[in-house]
Amino acid sequence: MSPAQHVAPQPAVSTTSTPVLELKDLHVHHRARGGKLFKPTIVRAVDGVDFSVSRGETVGIVGESGCGKSTLASVLVGLQAPTSGTRLFNGAEYTGRTAAQRKEFGRAVSIVFQDPSTALNPRMTVHDILTDPLIIHGVGDTASRDARVYELLEVVGLPRSAAEVTPGQISGGQRQRVAIARALALEPEVIVADEPTSALDVSVRAQVLNLLGDLKEQLNLGMVFISHDIQTVRYISDRICVMNAGRIVEEGSAAQVFDSPSNDYTKTLLGAAPTLLENPTTTEEA
Numbered sequence: 448m449s450p451a452q453h454v455a456p457q458p459a460v461s462t463t464s465t466p467v468l469e470l471k472d473l474h475v476h477h478r479a480r481g482g483k484l485f486k487p488t489i490v491r492a493v494d495g496v497d498f499s500v501s502r503g504e505t506v507g508i509v510g511e512s513g514c515g516k517s518t519l520a521s522v523l524v525g526l527q528a529p530t531s532g533t534r535l536f537n538g539a540e541y542t543g544r545t546a547a548q549r550k551e552f553g554r555a556v557s558i559v560f561q562d563p564s565t566a567l568n569p570r571m572t573v574h575d576i577l578t579d580p581l582i583i584h585g586v587g588d589t590a591s592r593d594a595r596v597y598e599l600l601e602v603v604g605l606p607r608s609a610a611e612v613t614p615g616q617i618s619g620g621q622r623q624r625v626a627i628a629r630a631l632a633l634e635p636e637v638i639v640a641d642e643p644t645s646a647l648d649v650s651v652r653a654q655v656l657n658l659l660g661d662l663k664e665q666l667n668l669g670m671v672f673i674s675h676d677i678q679t680v681r682y683i684s685d686r687i688c689v690m691n692a693g694r695i696v697e698e699g700s701a702a703q704v705f706d707s708p709s710n711d712y713t714k715t716l717l718g719a720a721p722t723l724l725e726n727p728t729t730t731e732e733a
């Protein structure tokens with residue numbers, strides 16, 4: 448039984464329901480120094496993107512370094528405001544929210560970063576890392592939070608003893624499991640995973656990938672999976688958005704994008720990609 452199967456089943460929600468997150472004609476422009484005279488230039492990191500993610504689906508965003516993936520992730524989770532465009536959260540305008548609405552957004556949308564070594568406080572125990580969001584959001588009492596820590600560890604396939612260690616005392620793959628557990632602590636509707644396997648040893652990438660896939664199914668999560676690696680994105684995604692120079696240049700089911708890409712940039716990415724993860728279940732345990 449996969450660890451994710453211990454989680455209480457959630458009511459099925461159709462992926463055709465209102466998206467949890469939706470962006471319309473979204474732009475993020477940065478002022479940057481450039482040119483011979485150091486005249487400020489505008490970097491169009493995100494340049495007119497329409498995007499949505501619903502519960503129960505994994506949407507992959509793929510593109511080369513600098514195409515705007517992390518900027519888009521940061522807008523999706525509310526860490527950065529767009530220059531212009533519309534952001535909707537469960538169908539409601541995201542700008543101008545009340546404090547209560549911001550708190551609800553913080554509960555419902557969480558992020559897993561690329562490098563768990565820097566994303567987790569090295570001085571905190573795993574127990575404290577996992578109870579932190581619960582305390583901030585005023586969830587439960589000490590006993591119920593302790594119980595939730597053990598539940599979360601089980602969900603991500605870590606032993607109860609992991610609660611007592613600090614991030615520096617466990618492997619990179621285990622650290623990323625802790626980061627995923629923290630992202631799940633408040634029972635989010637969507638997780639944005641920004642290159643979540645890129646900093647891990649090749650031998651443990653597939654386990655973390657499979658864990659995310661299992662969790663999406665079991666918890667009916669919406670997931671945005673961001674990577675420069677089109678093969679990894681294909682493996683985990685239901686739908687793929689190919690990004691180039693701040694724009695989504697192609698979007699479709701994983702099969703459509705792979706089997707009949709219509710955009711030249713997608714064809715180039717596919718041409719440059721190494722072979723697909725062959726059997727992700729047979730690699731060493733993280």
Ligand SMILES: Nc1ncnc2c1ncn2[C@@H]1O[C@H](COP(=O)(O)OP(=O)(O)OP(=O)(O)O)[C@@H](O)[C@H]1O
Nearest residue numbers: 477478479490492511512513514515516517518519
């Ligand atoms: N704060 C900033 N000021 C100026 N330019 C920025 C800023 N943040 C990002 N950029 C630029 O915006 C563009 C998109 O950056 P972003 O980090 O979103 O791309 P990315 O696809 O995530 O790349 P990577 O995979 O290397 O992280 C790049 O040209 C980057 O240099």
